[in-house]
Amino acid sequence: MSTSIFYHAGCPVCVSAEHDIINLIGAENVEIVHIGEERSRIAEAEAVGVKSVPALLTPTKNVLHLNFGASIEDVKA
Amino acid sequence: MSTSIFYHAGCPVCVSAEHDIINLIGAENVEIVHIGEERSRIAEAEAVGVKSVPALLTPTKNVLHLNFGASIEDVKA
Numbered sequence: 001m002s003t004s005i006f007y008h009a010g011c012p013v014c015v016s017a018e019h020d021i022i023n024l025i026g027a028e029n030v031e032i033v034h035i036g037e038e039r040s041r042i043a044e045a046e047a048v049g050v051k052s053v054p055a056l057l058t059p060t061k062n063v064l065h066l067n068f069g070a071s072i073e074d075v076k077a
Numbered sequence: 078m079s080t081s082i083f084y085h086a087g088c089p090v091c092v093s094a095e096h097d098i099i100n101l102i103g104a105e106n107v108e109i110v111h112i113g114e115e116r117s118r119i120a121e122a123e124a125v126g127v128k129s130v131p132a133l134l135t136p137t138k139n140v141l142h143l144n145f146g147a148s149i150e151d152v153k154a
Contacts, residue, residue: 004101020135024081024102058097064143 002059003029007045009053013069017054021066030056035075046072059065079136080106084122086113086130090146094131098143107133112152124151 006021008014021030035042035053045055049063052071056064085091098107102117110126112119112130122132126140133141 015140017141020137020139020141023137024135029093029101038138058101060097060100062097064097066141066143067144068142 001024003031004059005033005057006056007035007041007050007053007057009070009075010015010034011053011069013067014054017066021056025047042072042076078107081136082108082134084110084112084118084127084130084132084134085092086147086152087111088130088146090144091112092132094143094146117154119149 001054002032004021004025005041008018009051033041033045035045045053048057048061050057050065050072051063052065053069056065058064081098081102083095085095095109110118110122112122125132125138127142127149128140129142130146131143132153133143135141137143
């Protein structure tokens with residue numbers, strides 16, 4: 001299985017969704033990226049279509065926004 | 078792995094997310110429920126916390142709303 005990328009910003013909704021995703025697809029199948037800390041990757045997240053966090057970029061490059069923690073604009077602020 | 082439930086209403090966003098979820102966790106690990114057709118299960122979806130579709134109820138009973146297709150109110154209308 002190709003790797004997914006889970007973008008988050010440390011918010012409670014993010015942490016909860018992270019646990020769910022790891023339980024569902026396995027930690028070995030997903031890269032966890034905290035864009036509040038790895039700020040150089042905010043542009044990458046925006047480029048693939050992430051509008052809010054938490055969000056999962058699938059191996060087929062679809063973005064699944066999972067519930068709503070914070071907008072990308074809030075993370076950038 | 079316990080079974081998740083994917084609630085949807087046939088909308089384009091729902092269909093896309095359904096493909097993503099099946100690719101990610103495997104068709105054998107998720108029950109697909111079309112609440113636009115199985116209307117008797119709308120109340121069940123609401124009871125577990127589904128506010129909009131598509132949504133995934135995880136084995137730990139958390140609801141992940143995936144992007145946004147339609148509100149439960151729209152499905153009921």
